[in-house]
Amino acid sequence: xxxxxxxxxxxxxxxxxxxxxxxxxxxxxxxxxxxxxxxxxxxxxxxxxxxxxxxxxxxxxxxxxxxxxxxxxxxxxxxxxxxxxxxxxxxxxxxxxxxxxxxxxxxxxxxxxxxxxxxxxxxxxxxxxxxxxxx
Amino acid sequence: xxxxxxxxxxxxxxxxxxxxxxxxxxxxxxxxxxxxxxxxxxxxxxxxxxxxxxxxxxxxxxxxxxxxxxxxxxxxxxxxxxxxxxxxxxxxxxxxxxxxxxxxxxxxxxxxxxxxxxxxxxxxxxxxxxxxxxxxxxxxxxxxxxxxxxxxxxxxxxxxxxxxxxxxxxxxxxxxxxxxxxxxxxxxxxxxxxxxxxxxxxxxxxxxxxxxxxxxxxxxxxxxxxxxxxxxxxxxxxxxxxxxxxxxxxxxxxxxxxxxxxxxxxxxxxxxxxxxxxxxxxxxxxxxxxxxxxxxxxxxxxxxxxxxxxxxxxxxxxxxxxxxxxxxxxxxxxxxxxxxxxxxxxxxxxxxxxxxxxxxxxxxxxxxxxxxxxxxxxxxxxxxxxxxxxxxxxxxxxxxxxxxxxxxxxxxxxxxxxxxxxxxxxxxxxxxxxxxxxxxxxxxxxxxxxxxxxxxxxxxxxxxxxxxxxxxxxxxxxxxxxxxxxxxxxxxxxxxxxxxxxxxxxxxxxxxxxxxxxxxxxxxxxxxxxxxxxxxxxxxxxxxxxxxxxxxxxxxxxx
Numbered sequence: 001x002x003x004x005x006x007x008x009x010x011x012x013x014x015x016x017x018x019x020x021x022x023x024x025x026x027x028x029x030x031x032x033x034x035x036x037x038x039x040x041x042x043x044x045x046x047x048x049x050x051x052x053x054x055x056x057x058x059x060x061x062x063x064x065x066x067x068x069x070x071x072x073x074x075x076x077x078x079x080x081x082x083x084x085x086x087x088x089x090x091x092x093x094x095x096x097x098x099x100x101x102x103x104x105x106x107x108x109x110x111x112x113x114x115x116x117x118x119x120x121x122x123x124x125x126x127x128x129x130x131x132x133x134x135x
Numbered sequence: 136x137x138x139x140x141x142x143x144x145x146x147x148x149x150x151x152x153x154x155x156x157x158x159x160x161x162x163x164x165x166x167x168x169x170x171x172x173x174x175x176x177x178x179x180x181x182x183x184x185x186x187x188x189x190x191x192x193x194x195x196x197x198x199x200x201x202x203x204x205x206x207x208x209x210x211x212x213x214x215x216x217x218x219x220x221x222x223x224x225x226x227x228x229x230x231x232x233x234x235x236x237x238x239x240x241x242x243x244x245x246x247x248x249x250x251x252x253x254x255x256x257x258x259x260x261x262x263x264x265x266x267x268x269x270x271x272x273x274x275x276x277x278x279x280x281x282x283x284x285x286x287x288x289x290x291x292x293x294x295x296x297x298x299x300x301x302x303x304x305x306x307x308x309x310x311x312x313x314x315x316x317x318x319x320x321x322x323x324x325x326x327x328x329x330x331x332x333x334x335x336x337x338x339x340x341x342x343x344x345x346x347x348x349x350x351x352x353x354x355x356x357x358x359x360x361x362x363x364x365x366x367x368x369x370x371x372x373x374x375x376x377x378x379x380x381x382x383x384x385x386x387x388x389x390x391x392x393x394x395x396x397x398x399x400x401x402x403x404x405x406x407x408x409x410x411x412x413x414x415x416x417x418x419x420x421x422x423x424x425x426x427x428x429x430x431x432x433x434x435x436x437x438x439x440x441x442x443x444x445x446x447x448x449x450x451x452x453x454x455x456x457x458x459x460x461x462x463x464x465x466x467x468x469x470x471x472x473x474x475x476x477x478x479x480x481x482x483x484x485x486x487x488x489x490x491x492x493x494x495x496x497x498x499x500x501x502x503x504x505x506x507x508x509x510x511x512x513x514x515x516x517x518x519x520x521x522x523x524x525x526x527x528x529x530x531x532x533x534x535x536x537x538x539x540x541x542x543x544x545x546x547x548x549x550x551x552x553x554x555x556x557x558x559x560x561x562x563x564x565x566x567x568x569x570x571x572x573x574x575x576x577x578x579x580x581x582x583x584x585x586x587x588x589x590x591x592x593x594x595x596x597x598x599x600x601x602x603x604x605x606x607x608x609x610x611x612x613x614x615x616x617x618x619x620x621x622x623x624x625x626x627x628x629x630x631x632x633x634x635x636x637x638x639x640x641x642x643x644x645x646x647x648x649x650x651x652x653x654x655x656x657x658x659x660x661x662x663x664x665x666x667x668x669x670x671x672x673x674x675x676x677x678x679x680x681x682x683x684x685x686x687x688x689x690x691x692x693x694x
Contacts, residue, residue, distance in 0.1 A: 015253035015269050017342020020382050020469070023582055024589050026694055040692040041342050066253055067508070067619065071268025097507050098611045115473040115506045116602040118593050
């Protein structure tokens with residue numbers, strides 16, 4: 001049933017223009033049967049959170065290759081809290097050093113997928129996470 | 136031996152070989168049913184004189200430094216001097232980046248290449264809301280001439296050439312560079328270097344656009360004209376396939392879309408009444424050196440040949456140096472793996488060989504840790520040494536275009552050339568590159584190729600060493616990585632507000648007003664931008680005025 005489809009926002013926060021990864025993962029999610037909303041470039045945290053709430057999304061996937069991951073993850077997690085939308089899972093990938101990952105998970109990221117991660121691994125994780133969340 | 140006898144023997148030899156292959160295949164099949172290049176071009180088992188039978192040496196290859204430049208743009212190539220070893224660098228503050236440049240120069244780089252942070256590339260000052268979290272991250276933060284003076288402190292601008300990866304605000308950064316020169320007694324005509332200034336590939340693949348296409352093209356042709364008259368040694372544009380390839384295109388698409396962008400720029404400048412024999416000499420190009428060695432060598436050769444033909448036949452250019460495609464190369468960042476990063480050194484070495492065999496004019500080699508973070512001093516040194524080993528030790532630099540006449544490389548060169556022409560014709564049919572971008576044509580093609588590549592990697596059909604084969608358990612958490620201090624943003628904003636207090640703000644306002652008025656007319660913006668820069672107007676202020684007049688580009692999202 002269409003209603004049961006996982007709804008995921010794939011977003012490019014900030015000024016980073018590297019959208020190859022975002023577009024590949026967006027297509028992979030779509031091909032696996034999810035409903036994908038791809039934001040395009042230059043999104044502020046406010047715009048991303050707004051989109052996720054309006055689209056009734058289960059999750060937000062952030063793609064960041066500019067080194068600004070700390071800033072955007074914490075801003076988006078914080079905004080979701082403020083809007084009582086913390087049930088929306090935030091995850092991401094990009095050029096993110098392994099040593100930064102524990103802190104991102106600590107502040108509320110569900111998972112961080114590094115370069116070279118197969119799309120199937122992201123899909124599996126998201127399916128499992130959303131089904132657990134929905135109970 | 137007569138030609139007839141030779142061909143008879145060749146036929147007999149071919150038949151014999153075919154039989155031997157059939158027998159061998161019976162015993163054991165080949166590794167795969169069909170072989171292709173990295174860019175998806177089908178390749179044969181063997182190439183023979185048959186494959187180059189149609190080749191006309193003078194028409195298809197010619198001599199180095201002569202039309203159609205397939206064999207290179209100089210008669211002696213690297214026997215004269217090596218390519219410029221130019222490492223793209225910049226991070227955090229002007230002070231930190233200046234230190235990195237001096238280090239690179241002390242280690243034998245022969246040109247500078249400035250990486251700006253994203254706010255600078257998109258025309259925001261460091262204190263802008265959109266700059267939050269991004270200041271100094273992927274490059275150096277430059278807000279005004281004051282930062283630029285620090286960035287080039289102690290570097291002789293009359294002796295070093297500088298490449299700046301800056302597009303939408305290219306005129307502003309070029310003006311700052313000219314101003315720094317002037318303050319040090321160096322005249323604009325003595326300055327050598329390149330600005331990227333290639334907005335079309337920003338729409339297609341790289342994403343740091345500001346203004347809509349029409350005013351963007353005007354800014355570009357203003358720069359062409361201004362530099363023709365005032366900064367004659369400056370490369371006014373670096374028409375870039377690098378980012379198109381990084382976004383996932385094939386080799387043929389890289390050549391085709393880049394040269395189609397080039398056609399759009401030449402047409403725009405001609406429409407402004409400029410002479411392609413003059414501005415054509417300062418057009419430069421920028422390509423990617425990817426993994427498939429022979430395909431890449433062929434790609435560079437094909438690109439030179441196609442561009443030579445475009446300039447000569449399509450635009451009637453007679454000046455030889457305006458027909459030549461001169462290019463910078465960067466090894467392919469997207470081929471670097473976060474897994475077992477040491478092996479990236481080997482990938483970069485292979486890609487370096489391809490760039491050199493392809494006749495590049497300058498080269499950036501990526502560092503082994505770039506799938507993880509910005510490179511450290513130590514990893515940048517290895518990258519530079521890779522170029523130096525190829526230059527001084529490999530011997531491939533002693534013969535001009537050594538692959539010419541290779542049945543395989545000449546065939547691949549021909550295939551890439553023909554493939555590129557096909558796309559160029561298609562783009563012409565769509566109404567040129569601007570119209571094609573609006574329709575999402577190059578974007579869609581690149582995305583399809585990129586998704587196909589990812590599928591091949593995931594199915595194991597395409598092997599990436601260390602990623603989908605030969606993996607090991609690694610703990611990378613202790614690796615030394617370059618980190619940009621998070622306080623850089625705040626400090627840069629403080630520095631900026633202090634600078635604004637000390638400058639002549641009345642003068643700043645006047646110069647910005649002049650930019651506004653000129654933007655509303657059609658005369659050249661560059662002299663006005665130069666005045667504003669001299670008065671320490673910031674990049675964000677200048678781009679802000681232009682945003683007011685020109686508006687902003689909205690991405691055509693293609694998925």
